[in-house]
Amino acid sequence: MKVLGQLAVIAAFALAAAGGTWWIKGPPLRTLACDPASLKADEVCLQQIPADAGVLWVDARPRGEWLRNGVEGSVLWNLDPAEDMQAFEAEVAVRIVDTPRVIVYCGDESCGVSRQVAERIRALGLGAEVSVLFGGWRSLSEAGRVRGSSPNP
Amino acid sequence: MLVAAMSAVVQAAGLDFPQTLKEIHAPVDAKVVTAGFEFTNRTDKPVQVVKYDAACSCMALKIKDSKLRYAPGESGMLRADFEMGNFSGTVDKVVALWLDDDPADKPSVKLTVRVHIPVLVSLEPKTLKWELNGDGGPQTIRITMNHDSPIRVVSVNSSSAAFQHELKTIEDGKLYELIVKPVEIGSPGLGILRIETDCTLARHRLQQAFAVVRKPTPGEAAAKP
Numbered sequence: 540m541k542v543l544g545q546l547a548v549i550a551a552f553a554l555a556a557a558g559g560t561w562w563i564k565g566p567p568l569r570t571l572a573c574d575p576a577s578l579k580a581d582e583v584c585l586q587q588i589p590a591d592a593g594v595l596w597v598d599a600r601p602r603g604e605w606l607r608n609g610v611e612g613s614v615l616w617n618l619d620p621a622e623d624m625q626a627f628e629a630e631v632a633v634r635i636v637d638t639p640r641v642i643v644y645c646g647d648e649s650c651g652v653s654r655q656v657a658e659r660i661r662a663l664g665l666g667a668e669v670s671v672l673f674g675g676w677r678s679l680s681e682a683g684r685v686r687g688s689s690p691n692p
Numbered sequence: 693m694l695v696a697a698m699s700a701v702v703q704a705a706g707l708d709f710p711q712t713l714k715e716i717h718a719p720v721d722a723k724v725v726t727a728g729f730e731f732t733n734r735t736d737k738p739v740q741v742v743k744y745d746a747a748c749s750c751m752a753l754k755i756k757d758s759k760l761r762y763a764p765g766e767s768g769m770l771r772a773d774f775e776m777g778n779f780s781g782t783v784d785k786v787v788a789l790w791l792d793d794d795p796a797d798k799p800s801v802k803l804t805v806r807v808h809i810p811v812l813v814s815l816e817p818k819t820l821k822w823e824l825n826g827d828g829g830p831q832t833i834r835i836t837m838n839h840d841s842p843i844r845v846v847s848v849n850s851s852s853a854a855f856q857h858e859l860k861t862i863e864d865g866k867l868y869e870l871i872v873k874p875v876e877i878g879s880p881g882l883g884i885l886r887i888e889t890d891c892t893l894a895r896h897r898l899q900q901a902f903a904v905v906r907k908p909t910p911g912e913a914a915a916k917p
Contacts, residue, residue, distance in 0.1 A: 600747075601747065601748070601749070617748075618748065618779075618783060618785070619748055619749060619750055619777075620750045620775055620776055620777020620778060620779050621749060621750060621775075621777055622777075623778070624778060624779070625778075625898065625900045628900055629851075629884050629900065632819075632882060632884065632902050632904075633882060633884075636880060636881075636882045636904065636906060639909055646747070647797055651784065651786050651804075652747075652786075655783070655784055662818070663818060663819055663902065664817055664818055664819035664821070664902075665819055665821075665902065665904060666821065666906070666908070666909045666912060667909075668909070677797075
């Protein structure tokens with residue numbers, strides 16, 4: 540009984556502190572935050588890439604998602620064995636000749652497919668600079684940079 | 693007592709997977725490979741598997757006996773069947789499990805199936821590069837067959853007339869050389885070389901290499917002496 544009382548007191552204090560923080564600082568930030576200083580060597584933050592930068596965007600999500608809400612002008616390269624990997628290679632190779640800066644994105648920050656696709660693009664040996672987008676499609680969507688999206692306030 | 697009560701709350705969710713990475717060396721002719729992930733609920737509360745997903749139509753997932761709720765101490769098995777399609781080389785496939793009240797974008801568990809698929813026809817290098825207005829001399833791709841039975845090159849086709857090519861047989865069914873030369877070196881260009889073999893396994897039959905004439909990238913230019 541004594542323990543329950545102590546728990547109730549702690550919970551009441553925590554609730555009051557959280558409410559105060561909300562009142563003073565506003566609601567929690569639910570958008571993805573990317574800190575360039577903490578990126579892995581092959582990653583980039585979206586804020587480092589101006590909207591008009593000459594970038595070949597490679598979408599590593601399933602085809603249906605790419606068609607629905609990929610980046611305008613992006614190409615598809617996922618790891619679905621039902622897809623034609625050689626067609627992906629050929630399409631990317633042709634585009635790299637004109638746009639040697641490549642950024643791969645997948646669903647969100649926890650998706651690992653973009654890194655595998657980036658490896659495969661590097662392995663083509665076409666001399667492209669290939670990066671993985673931190674936060675993936677989610678960060679693009681929040682910035683209003685995919686089909687059918689608008690920037691979050 | 694209070695600390696014990698709080699820590700019990702922290703440990704309330706979770707399944708223990710002794711192995712979260714399974715490596716499989718697939719046989720040459722395998723179409724599907726299977727990985728099994730065993731798990732146990734080592735908490736003192738029941739755990740509910742809410743959802744599991746591989747984000748790929750190539751991966752079929754099944755939990756043994758379709759059981760989704762696990763009492764403390766209970767064990768189970770998740771089976772992942774990976775359909776290999778036309779892959780070769782190494783492929784990682786990630787399986788995510790959402791437990792109890794996991795948020796939609798933060799599954800508690802991530803499992804990896806790493807499949808090593810034999811490369812029967814290897815091209816080295818896969819891409820030939822010429823510098824714009826540089827030396828336009830011929831370069832060679834070595835085509836090596838890594839199989840018990842011979843694999844022969846049946847044809848080579850280029851997507852572009854800007855590159856000439858010639859196939860040389862070094863050892864029939866084992867080793868070939870593809871010699872490629874740009875017709876002119878004064879303008880950028882890309883050629884896709886499609887190499888067809890008589891390999892009986894469909895995913896190894898057709899190979900692809902690249903020939904490119906381009907300006908060096910800033911990194912390549914900086915690396916020059």
